Amino acid sequence: MSDYQAFKVELTDHIAHVQINRPEKINAMNAAFWSEIVEIFQWIDDTDDVRVVVVSGAGKHFSSGIDLMMLASLANELGKDVGRNARLLRRKILQMQASFTAVDKCRKPVLAAIQGYCIGGAIDLISACDMRYAAADAQFSIKEIDMGMAADVGTLQRLPRIIGDGMMRELAYTGRMVDADEARSMGLVNRVFADTPSLMEGVLAIAHEIAAKSPIAIAGTKEMISYMRDHRIDDGLEYIATWNAAMLQSTDLRVAVAAHMSKQKALFDN
Template sequence: MSGYAISVNTGIAHLVLTRPKAGNALVAGFWNRLAPEIAALDRTGNVRAMVLSSEGSIFCAGMDLGEFAGGIPDPDSPAARESFYHLALSLQETFSCLERARFPVSAAIQGACLGAGLELAAACDLRYASSDAYFRIEEVNTGIMADVGALQRLPKILPEPVVKEMAFLGRSLGSIEAAKHGFVADVADHAAGALHMAMTAAQRVCEMAPVAIAGSKAALRWARDHSVPDALEWSARTQSALWSTQDIAASLQARRSGTLPEHEPLLPKASFGL
């Protein structure tokens, strides 16, 4: 059991968490399967945007604590701790794959977004929330440090004092405050409204030149973690590689005629020997 389903329609992938009775808590199947599936979607070049949503009244309650039914992991030797390190890296990759994908990922969030659920949302490019949504670094309330992205990504988006209160005090951040600080792009009255916003964003992305979108996402990710001069150098080199007179001409013609442009598609990621 993975606890999610993915469908693709007209270039938009829709990932839905499907365990509403369990608060859409993330089970082992989710952690083991998601990264390879996202990589496969990204490899084809056919997906232009992704929307992430969930069934029920709760977006995601975090990691399913039932995974610890056999006992809480207790790496009690150097070899066991070295092995545990690789487990942590594997869990981090589950969300980092969304950040690295060539297509933008928009999340529609309702109700509780806790722990690993918050870290999942933080790895998305855009977040839209219902008015009842709230966000919390839940790990600190269970005696552990958050380790799959909250403490690394949130400080790049939210003010440092807000993140520290969430990390040290287990403070919840409501949707309105989250929007005020820029973590949430917009707030809807209800879950359906948030999903509509996310889908509308995805549809708009699909009207853009795929190479330009992929390059923009990569440039933003690079700039986040590098100095302005380094990021400008990277951007100049990348622009020289991605510049498409065909896409520019198609965009200008579409603007004049009031129609949708026909852009060059992304190609599948190249593989050696294939």
């Protein structure tokens, strides 16, 4: 693993802990953040020893979203020609979208552990994760509306599938703050923990439980769930039949059955 400007990355017991590491800037997403997250998740996808990912933020807050200094720097690149400005902005937006698509498309389950502020671009990030967990002090806001813009890095596309269309519209139109309990009630987070230490302990326990399962079975399960976001039920049934025609021949199935029958813990290869 390389040294990163915006992240700290550790691999322990098949769990990659990807921590946004700019606590002095409330983990604002600077230019390095957007390029490094793609590199990190490519490494995660390519590394068989990684079975689960936990994304967190260092310090008191998960993330305050896009670094305003980065936006100011981008504004300085704009000239007088509207067409060329539009081309530049569109290219930059697509690059930033690709950063969170790398999280969404990751073959391994991605769990977000959220404390303190989770604002703007941070909502885009957690929307691309498989599951979200919060400390009691977590606060969420689709803040872009208060900046005079529409969220453009994934929130408006992914969040309706998590919390429903009507609630997403309310939060996107108003930009209001949502606390941890309300986030839990609307399905934005799976569980709320008392504080940050218990949040990390709880999320890592869930990650360890997932990491103990067959990597082949977990990958297939995630692939099928993701596939069904954009396909009909009969398409999904056809796909899983074709997928499992190969995957059911994996040694993992025999290992799991033997462990179940002998009441032993199954141990799977990467």
